[in-house]
Amino acid sequence: MKAEKNFPLVRCAGVAKRYRKGSLWVTPLESLDLEVPRGEFLALMGPSGSGKTTLLNLVSGIDSPSEGRIDIGDIAVHELSRRKLAAWRARHVGYIFQLYHLIPVLSAYENVELPLLPDGQSKRDRRERVEAALSLVGLADRMHHFPRELSGGQEQRVAIARALVADPELLVADEPTGDLDRESADSVLALLRNLAEEQQKTIIMVTHDPKAAAAADRLLHLEKGRLLEDQHVK
Amino acid sequence: MSSKGLINLIPLAGKQLLRHRVRTLLTLLGIGAGIFLFTLVESMQGAVSAVTGAQASEATLVVFRENRYCPSTSRLPEYYAEEIAQIDGVREVIPIQITVNNCGASLDVVTFRGVPPELLHRYAPEIEVLEGSLSTWQKTDDGALVGKNLADRRGLKTGDSFAAAGVRVRINGIIESPNAQDNNVAYVHLPFLQQASQRGLGEVTQFNVRVEDPAMLDRVAEQIDDRFRSGESPTFTQPESAFFARAAQELIELTRFTRWIGLGAVIAVLGLVANAVLLVVRGRVRENAVLQTLGYPDRAIAWLVLLEGLILGLVGGLLGAGCAWLFLHFSHLSFGNEGQIMAITARLDLVLRGMGIALILGGVASLYPAWVSVRRPIVESLRS
Ligand SMILES: Nc1ncnc2c1ncn2[C@@H]1O[C@H](COP(=O)(O)OP(=O)(O)OP(=O)(O)O)[C@@H](O)[C@H]1O
Numbered sequence: 231m232k233a234e235k236n237f238p239l240v241r242c243a244g245v246a247k248r249y250r251k252g253s254l255w256v257t258p259l260e261s262l263d264l265e266v267p268r269g270e271f272l273a274l275m276g277p278s279g280s281g282k283t284t285l286l287n288l289v290s291g292i293d294s295p296s297e298g299r300i301d302i303g304d305i306a307v308h309e310l311s312r313r314k315l316a317a318w319r320a321r322h323v324g325y326i327f328q329l330y331h332l333i334p335v336l337s338a339y340e341n342v343e344l345p346l347l348p349d350g351q352s353k354r355d356r357r358e359r360v361e362a363a364l365s366l367v368g369l370a371d372r373m374h375h376f377p378r379e380l381s382g383g384q385e386q387r388v389a390i391a392r393a394l395v396a397d398p399e400l401l402v403a404d405e406p407t408g409d410l411d412r413e414s415a416d417s418v419l420a421l422l423r424n425l426a427e428e429q430q431k432t433i434i435m436v437t438h439d440p441k442a443a444a445a446a447d448r449l450l451h452l453e454k455g456r457l458l459e460d461q462h463v464k
Numbered sequence: 465m466s467s468k469g470l471i472n473l474i475p476l477a478g479k480q481l482l483r484h485r486v487r488t489l490l491t492l493l494g495i496g497a498g499i500f501l502f503t504l505v506e507s508m509q510g511a512v513s514a515v516t517g518a519q520a521s522e523a524t525l526v527v528f529r530e531n532r533y534c535p536s537t538s539r540l541p542e543y544y545a546e547e548i549a550q551i552d553g554v555r556e557v558i559p560i561q562i563t564v565n566n567c568g569a570s571l572d573v574v575t576f577r578g579v580p581p582e583l584l585h586r587y588a589p590e591i592e593v594l595e596g597s598l599s600t601w602q603k604t605d606d607g608a609l610v611g612k613n614l615a616d617r618r619g620l621k622t623g624d625s626f627a628a629a630g631v632r633v634r635i636n637g638i639i640e641s642p643n644a645q646d647n648n649v650a651y652v653h654l655p656f657l658q659q660a661s662q663r664g665l666g667e668v669t670q671f672n673v674r675v676e677d678p679a680m681l682d683r684v685a686e687q688i689d690d691r692f693r694s695g696e697s698p699t700f701t702q703p704e705s706a707f708f709a710r711a712a713q714e715l716i717e718l719t720r721f722t723r724w725i726g727l728g729a730v731i732a733v734l735g736l737v738a739n740a741v742l743l744v745v746r747g748r749v750r751e752n753a754v755l756q757t758l759g760y761p762d763r764a765i766a767w768l769v770l771l772e773g774l775i776l777g778l779v780g781g782l783l784g785a786g787c788a789w790l791f792l793h794f795s796h797l798s799f800g801n802e803g804q805i806m807a808i809t810a811r812l813d814l815v816l817r818g819m820g821i822a823l824i825l826g827g828v829a830s831l832y833p834a835w836v837s838v839r840r841p842i843v844e845s846l847r848s
């Protein structure tokens with residue numbers, strides 16, 4: 231694994247995505263090339279409708295490209311069947327949503343445990359992982375609280391713990407601070423920064439907030455389905 | 465996904481059901497009502513087949529007056545008993561005088577069977593005396609041995625006295641028999657009943673005949689009827705189950721008809737569960753897509769939906785079938801018609817069947833919703 235250290239974790243080559251809308255075709259992404267090295271924290275910006283979410287969906291394997299190839303590590307993700315993709319996602323990607331999407335009837339602990347359930351792990355193994363993930367996001371003491379008892383920032387951190395619990399190398403986050411006040415946003419960004427630095431997670435984050443983008447190692451702009459700029463912010 | 469994974473998801477499905485408490489409760493109530501009805505109907509059908517189903521081992525004939533259907537109009541001379549006893553293949557004959565408090569269809573029929581007291585045990589050794597004693601009864605002119613169902617229904621105990629159809633008796637014992645009819649009647653002394661019912665000595669309602677070999681049933685019946693055809697009181701002889709089926713024909717037809725109610729209840733439960741689970745799935749499109757994003761395979765999502773239907777079915781079935789059991793157990797329901805009685809008892813096998821059906825219905829009703837939950841692309845559901 232050490233030898234691969236400099237080999238990019240995410241490689242997109244000639245990726246296009248087209249959707250059918252009635253008789254029209256929408257093309258959110260067109261011949262896109264992207265490489266993200268391991269351990270990099272990448273920010274993606276761009277106007278609404280420029281295809282940012284679409285790109286995250288392709289990289290995280292919840293959607294498949296119309297053209298091109300996507301390799302994550304040594305897996306050709308674009309070739310996987312729906313079923314294999316699900317199994318791959320469970321181990322290799324954590325997805326963080328703008329609106330957290332926690333299940334309201336489950337406690338923080340149970341929400342974080344969700345990704346581990348279908349795997350058939352023992353309760354004890356699950357407990358270890360869930361507690362580790364919650365400690366990592368600084369919410370070990372809020373384990374038994376329900377989402378309605380948590381602030382937005384705390385909910386997002388629970389969602390991050392949920393994304394982390396299976397220990398994936400890749401995290402994708404779609405406007406993770408979009409719904410948070412400045413203070414909570416900063417603490418979430420600091421957490422992501424920390425995950426990249428200390429845990430060597432590779433993170434791709436979509437954001438509209440230049441201040442959030444500044445927390446990343448690199449910033450890319452998407453415009454009409456193409457990557458425009460490539461600048462290192464750090 | 466491993467089988468352990470499938471099990472891990474069960475508590476999640478349960479918690480999801482608690483999310484809409486009122487909706488879940490109403491659904492359970494509906495399922496419970498449907499399964500309650502279904503179990504009652506099945507119990508009634510079960511009672512009919514218990515009394516009319518001819519078994520290969522059936523060896524009892526009932527000799528009745530030709531063209532008569534009600535016990536009060538069937539009159540036969542008691543001395544026929546000796547003549548019947550001489551027919552080839554007859555093992556035992558017992559003359560029976562029947563007095564009924566209500567000859568029509570009723571929920572509370574009391575039937576007295578007057579028999580020669582010294583003959584009862586020889587004729588029907590399978591009758592078991594649960595409390596009291598046979599010998600006391602044999603010595604008590606106005607004594608009665610009361611069948612278990614009748615005793616339960618009327619709350620009768622040994623030592624009580626009770627009256628029905630103008631006949632007052634003292635209870636010497638409670639009996640139980642594998643023969644369903646015995647459990648619904650009171651056995652009294654024949655001469656006592658003949659006098660009490662102002663029929664007069666020497667006259668009875670019917671003869672019950674046990675043949676030596678079930679295979680001889682039809683031949684013996686024919687011989688009995690042939691023997692009395694030209695007499696003043698011609699007879700009509702049938703196997704006991706067929707006799708019951710004829711005497712209680714309307715009752716049986718009515719009961720058979722309730723099958724449709726049972727079917728209706730089943731369909732209603734199916735629709736109810738399907739609707740409830742479909743509502744759940746429709747309201748959880750985005751949440752399921754989130755689970756899929758977390759790596760849940762389609763099977764896990766569909767299984768979660770199926771589980772909710774199964775849990776609804778199981779709990780609703782438990783509720784409905786359990787209530788049906790309690791209801792039947794404590795109400796001692798029995799239908800009587802023309803002196804024939806059909807007791808509807810709480811049978812554990814039918815209660816279990818009700819629960820099983822509820823579980824199956826819960827599963828079947830969630831198949832379509834389960835498919836709905838996984839048919840759309842994840843990204844589309846996430847955007848909804
Ligand atoms: N499943 C889909 N079906 C049809 N059209 C889609 C689908 N997903 C995305 N699109 C279209 O693709 C384009 C890009 O969408 P996408 O969500 O990727 O934009 P975005 O950059 O994330 O925008 P925003 O900043 O508003 O979130 C839009 O025009 C959108 O309508």
Ligand SMILES: [Mg+2]
Nearest residue numbers: 282283284404
């Ligand atoms: Mg978007």
